[in-house]
Amino acid sequence: TQLLEQSPQFLSIQEGENLTVYCNSSSVFSSLQWYRQEPGEGPVLLVTVVTGGEVKKLKRLTFQFGDARKDSSLHITAAQPGDTGLYLCAGAGRGNNRLAFGKGNQVVVIP
Amino acid sequence: DSGVTQTPKHLITATGQRVTLRCSPRSGDLSVYWYQQSLDQGLQFLIQYYNGEERAKGNILERFSAQQFPDLHSELNLSSLELGDSALYFCASSERVSGRAVYFGPGTRLTVT
Numbered sequence: 001t002q003l004l005e006q007s008p009q010f011l012s013i014q015e016g017e018n019l020t021v022y023c024n025s026s027s028v029f030s031s032l033q034w035y036r037q038e039p040g041e042g043p044v045l046l047v048t049v050v051t052g053g054e055v056k057k058l059k060r061l062t063f064q065f066g067d068a069r070k071d072s073s074l075h076i077t078a079a080q081p082g083d084t085g086l087y088l089c090a091g092a093g094r095g096n097n098r099l100a101f102g103k104g105n106q107v108v109v110i111p
Numbered sequence: 112d113s114g115v116t117q118t119p120k121h122l123i124t125a126t127g128q129r130v131t132l133r134c135s136p137r138s139g140d141l142s143v144y145w146y147q148q149s150l151d152q153g154l155q156f157l158i159q160y161y162n163g164e165e166r167a168k169g170n171i172l173e174r175f176s177a178q179q180f181p182d183l184h185s186e187l188n189l190s191s192l193e194l195g196d197s198a199l200y201f202c203a204s205s206e207r208v209s210g211r212a213v214y215f216g217p218g219t220r221l222t223v224t
Contacts, residue, residue, distance in 0.1 A: 031211045042113065042201050042215035043154070050211065088154065092211065098144075098167050099213060101154040 003027070004089055004102035012108040016078055021105035023089035024071040032072050033099065034063055035088040043088055079109045114138065115216035117202050123222045129190040132219045134202030136183055142166070142205045143185040144213065145177055149198040160185055161208045192223045 004025045013019050023032070031050045035043035047056050049065035049072065056063045060083075062075040076083055086106050090099040114137035124130055136143050145157040156169035160179035171177075174192075179185045189196060203215045 033211070033213065035215075040220070042217050044113065045212060045214060048211050092209070098156040098159065098169055100156070103153040
């Protein structure tokens with residue numbers, strides 16, 4: 001079983017501040033995805049990273065895949081209230097069709 | 112809007128009953144996945160179909176079954192329902208079998224009373 005640990009579980013910050021959340025595992029993944037989920041809705045895919053050390057930017061969000069492809073981080077610059085949500089990371093192993101999800105980082109951005 | 116549709120949005124039923132959840136994948140996607148999300152367990156993979164055939168199985172109970180039809184829509188059947196089956200059930204789809212870009216539907220909230 002590929003377990004993904006996300007930390008911190010809950011983070012509350014003021015609008016305009018920066019934040020970083022983490023997704024760690026002892027397993028190697030062929031790809032890792034980040035999603036954002038709002039209450040009662042489905043997760044929305046933000047990014048997929050596949051290469052160790054890869055960095056992808058999506059406006060104010062920066063995603064990094066660890067060199068060993070076991071961990072990832074999400075950095076948000078100048079957070080806005082619209083960034084509030086549950087951020088989920090999900091990893092796929094080599095030849096494995098299923099995604100293993102972490103329990104998420106709940107981010108609250110206070111106006 | 113991810114392009115994945117699920118019906119119904121909400122479902123309330125009694126213990127022991129049987130329900131069917133329906134999913135239509137994004138246009139062009141051949142893979143369909145089913146996930147269960149509960150507060151304590153997070154998102155749990157149940158099963159995957161690719162072009163009508165079962166490709167991967169997760170923690171799916173024997174009381175649950177699924178299938179994918181020739182038009183690629185999928186149904187998840189839950190029977191002999193128990194209180195603990197109350198959860199959000201998500202369908203997701205991807206173009207390929209490997210699932211690097213997986214798109215989720217809005218979910219069906221099942222409440223078993």
